[in-house]
Amino acid sequence: xxxxxxxxxxxxxxxxxxxxxxxxxxxxxxxxxxxxxxxxxxxxxxxxxxxxxxxxxxxxxxxxxxxxxxxxxxxxxxxxxxxxxxxxxxxxxxxxxxxxxxxxxxxxxxxxxxxxxxxxxxxxxxxxxxxxxxxxxxxxxxxxxxxxxxxxxxxxxxxxxxxxxxxxxxxxxxxxxxxxxxxxxxxxxxxxxxxxxxxxxxxxxxxxxxxxxxxxxxxxxxxxxxxxxxxxxxxxxxxxxxxxxxxxxxxxxxxxxxxxxxxxxxxxxxxxxxxxxxxxxxxxxxxxxxxxxxxxxxxxxxxxxxxxxxxxx
Amino acid sequence: xxxxxxxxxxxxxxxxxxxxxxxxxxxxxxxxxxxxxxxxxxxxxxxxxxxxxxxxxxxxxxxxxxxxxxxxxxxxxxxxxxxxxxxxxxxxxxxxxxxxxxxxxxxxxxxxxxxxxxxxxxxxxxxxxxxxxxxxxxxxxxxxxxxxxxxxxxxxxxxxxxxxxxxxxxxxxxxxxxxxxxxxxxxxxxxxxxxxxxxxxxxxxxxxxxxxxxxxxxxxxxxxxxxxxxxxxxxxxxxxxxxxxxxxxxxxxxxxxxxxxxxxxxxxxxxxxxxxxxxxxxxxxxxxxxxxxxxxxxxxxxxxxxxxxxxxxxxxxxxxxxxxxxxxxxxxxxxxxxxxxxx
Numbered sequence: 001x002x003x004x005x006x007x008x009x010x011x012x013x014x015x016x017x018x019x020x021x022x023x024x025x026x027x028x029x030x031x032x033x034x035x036x037x038x039x040x041x042x043x044x045x046x047x048x049x050x051x052x053x054x055x056x057x058x059x060x061x062x063x064x065x066x067x068x069x070x071x072x073x074x075x076x077x078x079x080x081x082x083x084x085x086x087x088x089x090x091x092x093x094x095x096x097x098x099x100x101x102x103x104x105x106x107x108x109x110x111x112x113x114x115x116x117x118x119x120x121x122x123x124x125x126x127x128x129x130x131x132x133x134x135x136x137x138x139x140x141x142x143x144x145x146x147x148x149x150x151x152x153x154x155x156x157x158x159x160x161x162x163x164x165x166x167x168x169x170x171x172x173x174x175x176x177x178x179x180x181x182x183x184x185x186x187x188x189x190x191x192x193x194x195x196x197x198x199x200x201x202x203x204x205x206x207x208x209x210x211x212x213x214x215x216x217x218x219x220x221x222x223x224x225x226x227x228x229x230x231x232x233x234x235x236x237x238x239x240x241x242x243x244x245x246x247x248x249x250x251x252x253x254x255x256x257x258x259x260x261x262x263x264x265x266x267x268x269x270x271x272x273x274x275x276x277x278x279x280x281x282x283x284x285x286x287x288x289x290x291x292x293x294x295x296x297x298x299x300x301x302x303x304x305x306x307x308x309x310x311x312x313x
Numbered sequence: 314x315x316x317x318x319x320x321x322x323x324x325x326x327x328x329x330x331x332x333x334x335x336x337x338x339x340x341x342x343x344x345x346x347x348x349x350x351x352x353x354x355x356x357x358x359x360x361x362x363x364x365x366x367x368x369x370x371x372x373x374x375x376x377x378x379x380x381x382x383x384x385x386x387x388x389x390x391x392x393x394x395x396x397x398x399x400x401x402x403x404x405x406x407x408x409x410x411x412x413x414x415x416x417x418x419x420x421x422x423x424x425x426x427x428x429x430x431x432x433x434x435x436x437x438x439x440x441x442x443x444x445x446x447x448x449x450x451x452x453x454x455x456x457x458x459x460x461x462x463x464x465x466x467x468x469x470x471x472x473x474x475x476x477x478x479x480x481x482x483x484x485x486x487x488x489x490x491x492x493x494x495x496x497x498x499x500x501x502x503x504x505x506x507x508x509x510x511x512x513x514x515x516x517x518x519x520x521x522x523x524x525x526x527x528x529x530x531x532x533x534x535x536x537x538x539x540x541x542x543x544x545x546x547x548x549x550x551x552x553x554x555x556x557x558x559x560x561x562x563x564x565x566x567x568x569x570x571x572x573x574x575x576x577x578x579x580x581x582x583x584x585x586x587x588x589x590x591x592x593x594x595x596x597x598x599x600x601x602x603x604x605x606x607x608x609x610x611x612x613x614x615x616x617x618x619x620x621x622x623x624x625x626x627x628x629x630x631x632x633x634x635x636x637x638x639x640x641x642x643x644x645x646x647x648x649x650x651x652x653x654x655x656x
């Protein structure tokens with residue numbers, strides 16, 4: 001009799017343990033993840049593509065929430081609404097790193113898994129950052145420029161939002177990389193808020209102010225289209241081919257510029273990969289399968305006329 | 314009790330003689346009087362939209378969510394109090410977004426230079442008073458139309474922000490006592506909402522029970538008649554612009570306390586949201602009508618739509634279009650009811 005009692009007792013314990021274990025692992029279709037980009041620009045459409053594919057594959061509910069502007073307060077509001085909605089995971093590309101710190105911590109405290117992609121907020125307590133190692137990308141750009149210019153010449157940097165952390169990291173990487181080429185001087189660094197009209201006017205002003213310019217670093221996505229547009233005019237048409245133009249992100253206009261010879265190289269990030277990794281890791285963390293999340297560098301591909309039809313992202 | 318109405322609406326009394334006598338008695342009178350409250354029009358649209366959202370999302374009516382929504386529209390609602398006062402006098406203040414951003418920035422800079430919270434808050438509020446006084450001076454002394462004058466200060470403010478920040482957000486270290494303003498709670502109510510409720514109560518009383526309130530409506534209703542009756546209209550107008558600026562700077566200080574980051578584009582476009590809230594609240598852009606409570610309800614309506622879009626997983630691109638449609642519907646219902654009463 002004692003044996004059967006002990007047997008029943010251990011069977012009950014085993015049953016309870018297995019119920020407890022399955023209760024922790026959530027059913028995929030009950031999991032909901034939300035992915036937030038910076039703002040509505042084409043780069044993030046690729047992120048959305050990758051993220052949605054991964055979400056469909058994992059069978060989880062997916063929500064893509066686009067802020068109306070680049071102000072920190074807008075993303076704070078969105079995260080608060082998502083907390084109210086009790087989503088299980090949030091992946092965000094941060095516009096302004098400091099303003100989202102406290103709301104992201106609040107999300108984490110309420111049990112939501114949070115990670116950043118493309119643009120980080122390092123002090124927000126997020127589990128991991130998935131994106132381009134921007135300093136490395138900048139250094140690669142500097143190397144490419146240095147070799148093309150044979151180490152001599154004046155260059156200009158055209159960036160997007162002056163306060164954007166990822167863009168400033170790229171610029172820091174460029175400056176570090178250019179230390180190897182003391183003959184190259186940065187004569188101008190201008191911001192455009194990633195607005196095309198601003199970009200065109202800034203590039204025109206820069207070219208007029210520095211007629212000896214040998215190279216342009218387009219550190220954000222507006223650089224390529226802006227320079228291509230400006231070099232396609234009567235006033236600046238003669239500079240085509242004499243300027244080494246390196247751009248970031250493969251917008252259709254930038255690729256066209258590469259094909260037509262206005263642009264010599266594009267640093268292409270891997271937004272589709274960023275999106276899909278973000279969702280994959282969120283789901284893994286929600287289901288308790290990822291104990292030690294580590295940052296992931298998705299890297300860049302240097303795209304030139306030679307490989308422009310064969311690269312992936 | 315919000316049952317008293319401003320000067321304009323007395324003329325409907327003579328036309329009712331041919332209608333049947335409605336049931337009388339204290340209770341019926343009371344109910345009828347309350348149904349005639351103008352604010353009920355927009356309030357019912359607000360409750361209807363809220364009901365609609367709560368049907369589709371179980372999370373809408375939770376304390377956390379509602380308090381979060383209130384806090385997120387509290388700044389626009391706060392500024393719409395000042396805007397309502399200005400619009401009632403027949404003017405407009407396009408500079409409120411700029412003032413809000415500039416105040417945030419000045420507060421941040423004072424912290425960055427090592428001063429304490431009272432100094433920073435004082436500096437932020439001083440910006441609002443200064444700009445408001447400047448607007449008031451332009452409008453009452455130089456006699457510039459309010460639209461032009463405040464458009465000018467809007468641009469100057471924006472420009473100053475970009476010059477000072479050079480495009481980079483200002484993110485100083487701030488003491489916890491200061492962040493309580495934007496991030497703290499009294500019970501379960503966020504502190505910005507407490508501030509909003511307090512200001513609404515104060516200005517509701519001011520507009521309905523004090524002489525100053527009467528003067529504001531009089532100045533807007535018919536400025537010449539008001540002046541001839543002894544109302545110092547220039548002084549009244551100057552005061553409302555200073556109040557609008559001060560309130561906008563309060564919003565700026567609260568915003569900075571919440572996000573601890575003063576961005577160069579902060580407050581950009583806020584003036585349109587504030588004017589929309591005031592318009593929904595019954596403001597007539599020619600002056601003389603509208604109420605503080607109505608403006609708050611208007612801001613609430615725009616606020617819950619923003620929240621509802623995320624809760625219901627509606628495409629965020631549709632958000633602005635939806636807000637525009639709801640605003641048009643709300644104001645149309647309001648105008649229709651007012652016209653019907655006047656027949």
